[in-house]
Amino acid sequence: MINLVWLVPLLPLIGFVIIGLFGKQLSKGLVGFIGCGSVLGAFIIAAGIFFQLTGQAEKSITVELFPWISAGKLSVPFSFLVDPLSSLFLLIVTGVGFLIHVYSVGYMHDDEGFARFFAYLNLFIFFMLLLVLGSNYLIMFVGWEGVGLCSYLLIGFWFKNTAYNNAAKKAFVMNRIGDLGFLLGIILIFVTFGSIGYHDVFMMAKNFSSGNPVLTSITLLLFVGAIGKSAQIPLFTWLPDAMAGPTPVSALIHAATMVTAGIYMIARSNILFTLSPITMEVVAIVGVCTALFAATIGLAQNDIKKVLAYSTVSQLGYMFLALGVGAYTGAVFHVMTHAFFKALLFLGAGSVIHAMSGEQDIRKMGGLKKYIPVTHLTFLIGTLAIVGFPGFSGFFSKDEILANAFEHNKLLWFLGVLGAAMTTFYMFRLYFLTFKGSFRGTSDQEHHLHESPKSMTVPLMILAVLSIVGGFIGIPEVLGGKHFLEEFLKPVFEDSTLRLIHHLPEQTELILMGVAITVMAAAIYYAYKTYIVNQTLPAAEEEELTPLHQLVYKKYWIDELYDNAITQPLNFISHGLHKVVDNQLIDGIVNGVGTVVNWTSSKIRLLQTGNIGFYVFVMVISIVIILFTRMM
Amino acid sequence: MRGGWRGNKMSAIQTIPINWYLLLSTVLFTIGVLGVLFRRNAIIIFMSIELMLNAVNLLLVAFSSYLSDSKGQVFVFFIMAVAAAEVAVGLAILMMVYRNTKSSDINMLNKLKW
Amino acid sequence: MITILLIFFPLLAALLLLLIKGEQVKNIALGAAIIEFVISIFAVMQFQHTADVQFQMNCNWINSLGISFHVGMDGISLLLVLLTTFLVPIIIFSSFKNNYKNPALFYSLILAMQMALIGVFVSLDGFLFYVFWELALIPIYFICLLWGGENRAKITFKFFVYTLSGSLLMLLGLIYLYQNTTAVDAEHLHTFNIDALYKAGRGLDAAHQGYVFIALFMAFAIKMPIFPFHTWQPDTYTTAPTPGTMMLSGIMLKMGTYGLIRWLLPVVPLGVEQWGHLAILLSVIGIIYASCIAIAQHDFKRLIAYSSIAHVGLISAGILALNVQGLQGAMVQMISHGVNVVGLFFIVDIIQQRTSKRDLESLGGIRNVNPQFAVLFLIILLGSVALPLTNGFIGEFLLLNGLYQYSAWFAAFAGLSVILGAVYMLRAYQKIMLGHTNDVTSSFAPLSGNEKTILVILCAAIIVFGIYPKPLLDISEPAAAKLAELIKLK
Known part of the structure; x- marks a missing residue:
């Protein structure tokens, strides 16, 4: 199976070429079939690779395709690396990608750019797979910029709208700022190690002493790239604007996969980062600041997708916090669970918007529970998962991050919990305002309310199941579970974990969990009190706001x-x-x-x-x- | 037997010392130059030029003889031939100028400027 | 032999064209250019992948002055010859619909220019190089003067005088080197042979090498152009007829970068050591400067002109970084830039033909009426902003890599072009293609077969060499490696 790995990105590429060239002539059914089928094929192969890899002792296999760039001693082959980390990301990308493709068949059905949409989506999957599969930094960079291009194309998918085009351009340019840092980082890696292949670089890096200034420069430059792609402070403003794209795009690119590329990159280069404590501090601080900052903005937003967008920024901040405190497994774990529940939430939001005939303002929703029950139920599951309700996937991954943060620095933990409380509040605010209470839209809209077609609800249900069970692969040992994920990813993070030893007393861990649950419950209660009992509504556009509220509502005037x-x-x-x-x-x-x-x-x-x-x-x-x- | 570096027979020219030739030629040349400079009549200027040419010719012949080298005399023939051609062309131009301006004053010919 | 054929075949075709009247002229010109391309492909196939100069031809020309007709190609020359022979048919083909008056003369001038350009790239004699260098200027001067746009007399005159004064400095430098060559035998005290000139230059002391560097660099800097010698360029590119602009930016500009590689770096290594830093500084300033100005442009053609200054600045900085990565990057980028910039100017031409506008503000929404055009435009644009898997990326990565080894800060600043390039190119794309159609663009005609063919060829070149640049890299690698060695041996 592993020697077939080149097929994984190739299938979506073929899909892209066919749809791209002949999209006009093909029927919508066929376009949808090719689009979904190519990704499904990739998923099946990826699953095969995953199981083969778990079954064998050799955990890191390089598959070389052809020589790409060479000049002097620089030689970059076009080759893929299959190891636990990349195979896990393969599964996430193709799996979630496939579900979103299926969903899009229903969601985009009436759009005149149907074929174009699938062509772009397939191209995106291709580049994303290159990103995670590459066996050297330059292939990762190819995918990195490629997904940026697809993001640009898809944000500006409705290209007649100037605001959307501006959002697309903004996303591309901001990403490019990060990309420049990444590119310089790659070049510095080449200058330092004489190679940019992961294998060579990490082998040689082990001989460097901790805190080596060159490594610090490299990791800081790489982190600049991650900041751009994963929308961290100060380059986060493109992500909320990116919601201009069709909702499946927001789910796939701007929640589940592309924006987590920065986490993948740091997790991949974990040994370099572990050896640069200064960078680690920077990563953790930027992460926690972003998590808090975005969460506060999320508190006051009224656009259903904007709330989710800020929540994504905030969750990405958590992942960087995890990376910064050395919890690489925790970060990857959260990437995975986040991919499930955030894709679910976005797709659910898409279903809501679909039902509301394009309305995105939660002030004009309410009481949708009885009109769109499937969407409601799955959305609720997603909400519970993201706030970390015990038993749901988000609980385990977030708990792991917070426990590690506590061990590293109590203040980081406190800020993390504070962010989690805000997350809980705004997510339930969103849920209550959308689904509970009475309908506040026009009667026209009310007339039109309907549940989405099967092609949309089935992916929702699958993602909902994943959002529940996804956490079970990483149950902490204090709860009597077994951390399968940590076991699986061990070969990748081995060298780093040797240097960062984690052990928290069991009791402390349980107390931390308890605190998190209590805070969450309090936040839910507060949201319930505000929006259900008191029936408070967010201020309308023309109303005067208190200065603080205004500040948050206007996103701190960062733009x-x-x-x-x-x-x-x-x-x-x-x-x-x-x-x-x-x-x-x-x-x-x-x-x-x-x-x-x-x-x-x-x-x-x-x-x-x-x-x-x-x-x-x-x-x-x-x-x-x-x-x-x-x-x- | 005096003169004639290579022991040639002394020619008639060499009966006069070379300095006199030099003097005469310089005087003739200066007259020519002054004539060109200060006269306005084109014909006279023309004749002054001839005078200068012939001053040079004289000198060439003199040196040629003193050095027993015939190249100088050959040169004189060339100069005379060219001068003759020059006179032919020059006088023709003068004729045309005269027909146009009814004068042979060269100060009338100042159109070729700026 | 094949080199001689490459030089004189276009000349022959150019002369032949002058004898023919009527519509056939275009097709014959195209045919000749394609035959020339085939000849060059033949040369590529015969080429041995070594650092040696191949296909050499050396015969006496002005014997008493030590000037000979000495031509030949190594990998570096061959790549540029290939670029020339590849682009000229495309340029000729792209101008078919323009119906220039007096086509025989027009195409004959283009072919004559091709001859001179190839001559520049294959000359191995300083005097011959200079002759071809100046010869290339004459056809383009007439092309701009006779078929150019508004205000052409003044602008073309400035272009001519500017580049000519640069060339004079180069002539001065070459003659100085010539005077310092050692005697071959009693009758030939000096020679213009390239190796002798290398030796002469290297024999000079540091100060004099510096003077030679300045003289030659000025000529190349004006041709490329490098900040602050660039002011002739935007006007000329904008005013020249589009095929002329393509010749100027696609090929002629490479004369300057090629000159740097062949006639400057190996000649005066100590001079490079002294002044190279300043030269790179100017190049890097030029990159940012031109990118910034491109952001403020409204005329699309002028925008591309400024973006070209930025690109060529990076090429020259990479060359002057004096390492294999920089040199190889420069080679690839020269090819890529040639292809991409010709594509962009062709797009300008298509738009201008249909709407008679180049002003970004008055266009918009073309994507609605012509999605095919939008896709092809986007691919060329992505090549120009150096997206991975397009040809532009290979060159840009290698160049930045080479420059980084010279100085990290220079690389960081030069890298800003990555961001600024995206800003101005996407802005232009948005203003031209996206949004709603208006009166000007709503009747935008579909692409004709010819136009589609050209754009598809260019896009294919952009993608193929982005994914598999090895053939290009392999051709010039040995020569570039040898050159880098040669420069290091002060």
């Missing part, structure tokens, strides 16, 4: 800040350089040379009087002068 601090000065500089420096100064000098020559000539030509006598006179005098000077 405006960037606009004023970066975009406008850049435009100003551009115009200035063009109009003043280029046209006036530099070209002025060039033209000035010409003008000087012209002017001098116009003066000198006056010597040409036309009087022959004068010419002869000058000639004779000159000859005399020359003769005299020669004689001297």
